[in-house]
Amino acid sequence: MKHFALLAACGLLLVAGSVFAQDVAKVNRPANVPSFVGYVPDEFIVVLRSDIGKLNTRPAANGVIETGMSDLDALSHRFAVSNFTKQFPGSNEALVSLTRNLARYYKVKFESGTLDDAMAAYRQHPLIDHVEPIGIHTVYATPNDGFYGDQWHLTQANDHDVDAPEAWDLETGDPAIIVAILDTGVRYYHKDLGGSNASSTNPTAADGNMWINWTEKNGAAGVDDDGNGYVDDWVGYDWVDGATPCWSGEDCNTADNDPRDFNGHGTHCAGNVSAITNNGYATAAVSGGWGNGTLQPTGNGVKTMACRIGWSGTYIIWEVGYVRMDFAASAFYYAANNGARIASCSWGSSNSGGIDAAVTYFINSGGLVFHAAGNDGSQTADYLGGRTDVINVAATDSLDCKADFSTYGTWVDISAPGTGIMSLYHDHSDPASDYVAMMDGTSMATPISASVAGLIWSRHPDWTAAQVRDRLYATADNIYGLGCNSSYAGKLGAGRVNAFNAVNDGPVCDVIANFSATPTSGCAPLVVNFTDLSTGTGIDSWAWTFGDGGTSTAQNPSYTYTTAGTYTVTLTATSSSQGCSDGETKTAYITVSTTPVANFSGSPTSGYAPLTVNFTDLSTGGATSWSWDFGDLGTSTAQNPSHVYASAGTYTVTLTASNACGSDGETKVGYITVSTPPAQQCDDFNDGNLTGWVNALGTWTATGGYMRGNSNTTNARITSPFGSFTTATIDCDVRMNSGRSQRNARIIFAYRDASNYRFVQGDDVGNTWKIYNRAGGSNTQVASWARTITTGVWYHVQVIEAADGTTTLKVDGVTVGTYKFASALAGAVGCGFTKSVSDFDNFCVGASAGAAAFTDEIAAETVARSQDGMMPADFTLDQNYPNPFNPATTIGYSLSVPVHVTLEVYNVIGQRVRTLVDQAQSPGHYEVEWNSTDEAGKPVASGVYFYRLTTDTQTMAKKMLLLK
Secondary structure, eight states, X not given: OHHHHHXXXXXXXXXXXXXXXXXXXXXXXXXXXXXXXXXXXXXXXXXXXXXXXOOOOEEOTTSOEEOSOHHHHHHHHHTTEEEEEEXXXXXXXXXXXXXXXXXXXXXXXXXXXXXXXXXXXXXXXXXXXXXXXXXXXXXXXXXXXXXXXXXXXXXXTTSOSOOHHHHHTTOOOOTTOEEEEEESOOOTTSHHHHOTTOBTTBGGGOOBTBOOOHHHHTSOTTSOTTOSSOXXXXXXXXXXXXXXXXXTTOOOSOOBSXXXXXSSHHHHHHHHHXXXXXSSSSOOOTTSOOOOSSOOSBXXXXXXXXXXXXXXXXXXXXXXXXXEHHHHHHHHHHHHHTTOOEEEEOBOOOSOTTHXXXXXXXXXXXXXXXXXXXXXXXXXXXXXXXOTTSEEEEEEOTTSSBOTTOOOOTTOOEEEEOSSEEEEEOOTTSTTSOEEEEEOSHHHHHHHHHHHHHHHHHHOTTXXXXXXXXXXXXXXXXXXXXXXXXXXXXXXXXXXXXXXXXXXXXXXXXXBOOEEEEOSEEESSEEEEEEEOOBSTXXXXXXXXXXXXXXXXXXXXXXXXXXXXXXXXXXXXXXXXXXEEEEEEEEEEEEEEOOOBOOEEXXXXXEESXXXXXXXXXXXXXXXXXXXXXXXXXXXXXXXXXXXXXXXXXXXXXXXXXXXXXXXXXXXXXXXXXXXXXXXXXXXXXXXXXXXXXXXXXXXXXXXXXXXXXXXXXBOOOOOOOOOOSSEXXXXXXXXOOSSSOOEEEEEEEEXXXXXXXXXXXXXXXXXXXXXXXXXXXXXXXXXXXXXXXXXXXXXXXXXXXXTSEEEEEETTEEEEEEXXXXXXXXXXXXXXXXXXXXXXXXXXXXXXXXXXXXXXXXXXXXXXXXXXXXXXXXXXXXXXXXXXXXXXXXXXXXXXXXXXXXXXXXXXXXXXXXXXXXXXXXXXXXXXXXXBOTTSOBOOXXXXXXXXXXXXXXXXXXXXXXX
8 A cells, every 4th residue: 555655664764873873853833823913004805886897097197096086086086096906817807707806806005094094085986896805824734843743633543633644545636736825935946845846045946746837937028927916926926915023034016926935934835735745755645646756856746826915024023924815816717717616725814805706706716715714712603614615724732632722613614733733834044945834723734634625635526515515524534532611512613634535436435414302491400302303224323412411212202301401312323234434513502490599799789879889690590670679668670780879878689590390599688788978078176166176195085087287276186095006007098178278188007106107198289199298397208199189079098007017108099009117016006197277177087976886897907917908029011991992091000119111002013102100209009091093193093002111121012902
């Protein structure tokens, strides 16, 4: 069998330490790179109405491109349009053919204004049918940095591979079948693709298994010899032009006839399709033909067409591969017009840049499109993933389970190996050498699946695309890997591709498993009657799994579900006469309910009236309706209501949760406590005689809760002495009234005597809180913290002094800052203020109503709370909110020490868009708003942005998404 010769060749290559063995690339790329990174900021697609003829574009005197239509030309001058060209060259609006629709697509590049404004203006023009942005996406690869030295996905002994050696005894590939690799380019002069004569110094000698446009290669230079709209496109084409962000050394600015790879991703994908098999060099491929055991100039396998639509760019600091949807659209059109039957697409996608029309054109031309499902482990399909006429590919691992990174879902059509896949590679740090590399990803599974389809088409060249697709699905292996997560059942498509089954024209099993059940929902215990609806010859055994651990071998079983839940049911029908079986899985098919168990929580459960409490339903058992009694005659039927308690009191709350199976109630007695709020002005208590309230020792003798100074008092001090504390917390309510040039309120929180104490002062003029130490009659400021202070607004101030002298200031529950004194003050603590008569009557300090209540309040707070409100070890950067956002978002960060801070916003190509903060700041928490404008105040376009916080010692960055 042919596979024995291959294994021997590979063994010599990899074990004997040939010269090629050293050319193994170690690939390091970032994981968790987003698929969508934004839209091209200065280009978009316009689609003319179907009744509009061809535009005759020409440059005006100022360089602006005019179309000959005055209304459109007005927009061209408004936005300084520098390019207005057909997206699909050669398409003809006069023909009644597939190209008629594509003839309406034009690409517009502009130099003035924003993308949103330009698209909006063209969208409203009466000659325009619609406009499309151009999405930028990343290629789907999650590379590792290991090397196994073996292509397990072709030859693994435990049958988790694609059975390629067995298939090669029947079919090895036909050069008439062309697979277009739409990617970052192809190293077409890699000897395992382009043959033995090709090299980095002689790339035009490429042949091998590369598609060669011989009309152009043998034609005149600079002439479109074959009339396909592209000049000298002898080995494919490179559409990448004006692409950003661009990695150093990459070709990002020239569309030409040289689709060579820089990133390496496209070469790896091409190698999985057309690496020349059995040539004693590098790797093998499913449809790579069959060589003579040595390096050879030509190949006899399926051909690879190099369509460069992607490039290497920067993502923060890493190199990643990008593709653009307009480039991809052009490549689909080109591939269809030049004989490609299969397109392999290992990248994320969006319906932008004309890709919808181009994919439809390729498929209507009789082609198959294979698309990588993605690598984020979710069940979310992108644009191509959502198309039912595209073959979406998930990845399996060497245990025949879903690869942990692979995206999956009911929209997936087929699976293929995608972990540890060894294939060809281009290392731009050593462009002269041929490389192989090991990579993971649905990017690898996709060309492997496309290669199997190429093998089917090689064996049956007269088949339609639908016949090839159906054979690919019908001959896939069920994925039975031991220990695999059963939750992926039904979400990996028809199974894992099997090349041998696909080209083996022997009898195909006609068993098709199917079933129904009644009822499919109800209350436990639920008796469900299952009916076998399977079809096929000689079905004589049935295997049921009911999703809760129960099984049956009856043809039409009846099964009782005793526990609430949602259950997936699988039936496997077997025909012993055919020696085959088929399975049908119905995900979340049976829903069993029980009487719910009511439970809830509320937040907050205490506070001043009016108090808004947010209630959260915590009931279990699948409640479908809710009835709330809030204890103050208020009710609600919402699941998670908010309720306002208007009056002081203690309230009992009841929730009744119900569904079709019954109801249950939960009552929490005295759950909500609402207090009467303190008076909101200082005039409530003022008899003009402050000496009756305080004395030199700081004794509180008043019966009221608030005090205002007056012109008869030079100084006023309110304190409350109640002993010595090694750890102390003081609570005060403070309001600063306007009307004076100075507006300072001092809160004394600990002191030994009148000349030795510490205090906190709030200043709304400078919007700062300051902490002072007073000794020997002099005040020394030791720290200050920025925080907006508004006159006429009450603030709840807490000063917490730990036993080691660490003092924390909180305002309205939020830590403003900390300062560590050499030691704590072991004296009486109190709450109040001191200020001269010129300023004094502008300030208010509030506490509880009455001296005793005030004393009790502070005493209750005087507990060991030294850990409350600790600052971060260095600093923290919060995720912006909201995210995604439009048009504004808030960025928060915290500092533990005084430091110079820079907060900046960058776009995906590394350009700084806006500087939000650039100054020295004190410890504390800060929040900054960005209104999605640049330094000049102009709105920025939709897309991914990054914000970076830099201090003297550290840098942190996070990403955010603007969606307009």
